[in-house]
Amino acid sequence: MNAVPSVRAKPDAFDPLRYRADFPLLARRVHDKPLIYFDNANTAQKPQAVIDAVDRYYSQFNANVSRAVHTLGEEATSAYEATRDKLARFINAASRDEIVLTSGTTQAINAVAYSFAMPRLKAGDEILITTMEHHANIVPWQLACERTGARLKVAPITPAGELIADRFIEMLTPSVKLAAIVHVSNVLGTVNPVRDLAKACRARGIPLLVDGSQAAPHIPIDVQALGCDFYALTGHKLFGPTGTGMLWARRELLESMPPFFGGGEMIKTVSFDKTTFADPPHKFEAGTPNIAGFIGLGAALDYVEAIGRDRIAAYERDLLVYATTTLKSVPGLRLFGEAPHKAAVLSFLIEGIHAHDLATLLDHEGIAVRSGHHCAHPLMQFFGVPATARASLAFYNTRDEVDRFVAAIGRVRKLLG
Amino acid sequence: MPSSNLYTQAVVDHYRAPRNFGALRAHTHAADGANPLCGDTLRMELRCEHGRVAEMRFSGEACAIAKATASMLSELAIDRSDDELAGLERVFIALVAGNIAGHDQLGGLNAMRELANHPVRQKCALLPFATLRAALAGRHCATTEETG
Numbered sequence: 001m002n003a004v005p006s007v008r009a010k011p012d013a014f015d016p017l018r019y020r021a022d023f024p025l026l027a028r029r030v031h032d033k034p035l036i037y038f039d040n041a042n043t044a045q046k047p048q049a050v051i052d053a054v055d056r057y058y059s060q061f062n063a064n065v066s067r068a069v070h071t072l073g074e075e076a077t078s079a080y081e082a083t084r085d086k087l088a089r090f091i092n093a094a095s096r097d098e099i100v101l102t103s104g105t106t107q108a109i110n111a112v113a114y115s116f117a118m119p120r121l122k123a124g125d126e127i128l129i130t131t132m133e134h135h136a137n138i139v140p141w142q143l144a145c146e147r148t149g150a151r152l153k154v155a156p157i158t159p160a161g162e163l164i165a166d167r168f169i170e171m172l173t174p175s176v177k178l179a180a181i182v183h184v185s186n187v188l189g190t191v192n193p194v195r196d197l198a199k200a201c202r203a204r205g206i207p208l209l210v211d212g213s214q215a216a217p218h219i220p221i222d223v224q225a226l227g228c229d230f231y232a233l234t235g236h237k238l239f240g241p242t243g244t245g246m247l248w249a250r251r252e253l254l255e256s257m258p259p260f261f262g263g264g265e266m267i268k269t270v271s272f273d274k275t276t277f278a279d280p281p282h283k284f285e286a287g288t289p290n291i292a293g294f295i296g297l298g299a300a301l302d303y304v305e306a307i308g309r310d311r312i313a314a315y316e317r318d319l320l321v322y323a324t325t326t327l328k329s330v331p332g333l334r335l336f337g338e339a340p341h342k343a344a345v346l347s348f349l350i351e352g353i354h355a356h357d358l359a360t361l362l363d364h365e366g367i368a369v370r371s372g373h374h375c376a377h378p379l380m381q382f383f384g385v386p387a388t389a390r391a392s393l394a395f396y397n398t399r400d401e402v403d404r405f406v407a408a409i410g411r412v413r414k415l416l417g
Numbered sequence: 418m419p420s421s422n423l424y425t426q427a428v429v430d431h432y433r434a435p436r437n438f439g440a441l442r443a444h445t446h447a448a449d450g451a452n453p454l455c456g457d458t459l460r461m462e463l464r465c466e467h468g469r470v471a472e473m474r475f476s477g478e479a480c481a482i483a484k485a486t487a488s489m490l491s492e493l494a495i496d497r498s499d500d501e502l503a504g505l506e507r508v509f510i511a512l513v514a515g516n517i518a519g520h521d522q523l524g525g526l527n528a529m530r531e532l533a534n535h536p537v538r539q540k541c542a543l544l545p546f547a548t549l550r551a552a553l554a555g556r557h558c559a560t561t562e563e564t565g
Contacts (some may be wrong), residue, residue, distance in 0.1 A: 354457055354480035372455055386456025
């Protein structure tokens with residue numbers, strides 16, 4: 001081989017190997033092979049900074065929040081509440097009081113379904129969603145519809161996995177009292193044009209909820225610029241601990257909503273005759289929260305911000321193009337989701353090979369991908385398949401891993417195809 | 418592919434060329450089985466004579482583990498009674514759960530012992546047995562959510 005002059009990386013060049021070192025789990029082996037973790041849309045791995053933050057809380061200042069006046073209580077409360085500030089900055093909320101801490105996206109959407117939608121909906125009203133929603137953005141609305149006599153309406157997508165935005169807007173009829181849409185599809189990777197849709201909703205006075213679970217780890221989020229009314233996200237896909245998440249809503253909306261859960265922490269005064277509730281966001285946060293988890297999430301947000309979300313998005317865009325091209329070279333491969341604007345998620349099937357067999361055989365090679373319906377049955381029905389395999393990438397994944405993944409698929413084809 | 422203890426040559430062979438695949442028009446028993454966790458479906462049609470399985474066919478969309486199990490089972494079931502098949506299912510469940518290392522009666526199905534290391538995939542192999550049990554009991558549907 002000819003000697004190649006060494007090219008010095010530009011100082012701002014994105015080096016995934018540098019960040020990989022921050023994630024202890026990525027060094028492990030599975031079935032005696034180096035782990036290739038391509039299941040980030042399911043849950044992301046955690047950097048040492050997050051693990052340390054949780055550990056520090058339990059080993060140095062474990063106490064309950066917002067009630068203990070002793071030193072440990074003050075320290076725990078300020079670390080926990082700092083995450084609320086960080087989340088507010090992360091999504092550019094107008095105020096920290098608009099951030100309700102939840103156990104994840106599912107709880108956030110359910111809070112809106114129970115506290116916002118149900119009291120307002122009447123028989124004949126409609127809720128508009130899309131074909132590409134996760135069950136978490138379908139089932140809570142179905143429950144709300146069942147109890148109120150309202151109806152769920154579903155905006156269509158193209159075979160390439162893009163929302164037909166014009167149809168979505170046409171379907172915003174006067175009977176629609178709420179719209180809910182995923183920002184980035186967990187199955188297709190499609191990034192929806194939330195800003196345009198929010199503008200159309202606003203013009204018609206229809207509140208819009210955005211499920212940001214998959215968007216948060218991949219693209220910068222600015223809820224004020226998006227112009228939506230509710231935004232939900234989850235911490236564990238964002239390199240933070242499980243059991244953490246957030247509901248953002250405009251203050252006036254939160255004020256208009258009754259509490260979802262009752263208990264400690266969410267009250268001003270309690271007597272057996274009458275209880276007065278705390279102001280938002282605390283009125284939605286009954287009981288002792290996942291304190292360690294939120295302190296860990298704060299560390300995850302710091303970590304992501306230190307790298308820079310624009311840089312992460314740019315690197316992942318490049319990796320997605322590479323992975324798409326490489327994967328498409330596999331004979332008999334069908335890719336689901338080819339929207340021009342998409343995040344680094346690749347759902348696919350290979351002719352003659354069931355997604356579960358593919359995932360098990362890839363696991364034998366140390367490669368973690370998801371197989372199944374990805375909590376999106378209606379989307380699977382749209383494509384006419386029971387399941388797909390899905391490789392979802394993060395900024396710590398590399399082109400070399402993509403190459404090894406595609407080579408392993410070739411070996412699975414040899415065995416089963 | 419590195420040698421796989423689960424996807425043995427016999428398993429792959431039964432997946433690629435399933436035995437008794439298709440419909441059995443003159444069936445006396447039939448059931449549709451579904452694994453709601455992955456969307457797989459299997460239909461089993463049987464002809465029983467004098468309390469024993471005389472013929473069995475299966476069809477449907479399923480993974481290699483479910484299909485190979487159904488194919489092997491369609492051979493093992495012949496000439497067996499309800500009770501004998503219930504006994505075979507009990508042995509198979511014990512194998513998949515890792516409670517026994519193998520059993521003479523299971524033949525090629527012994528490869529499924531590897532599923533003890535793949536808990537999420539165990540239901541794939543249990544679906545054919547659950548569907549067969551439902552057919553023999555005169556039920557028309559079975560799901561993996563009621564097995565075990």
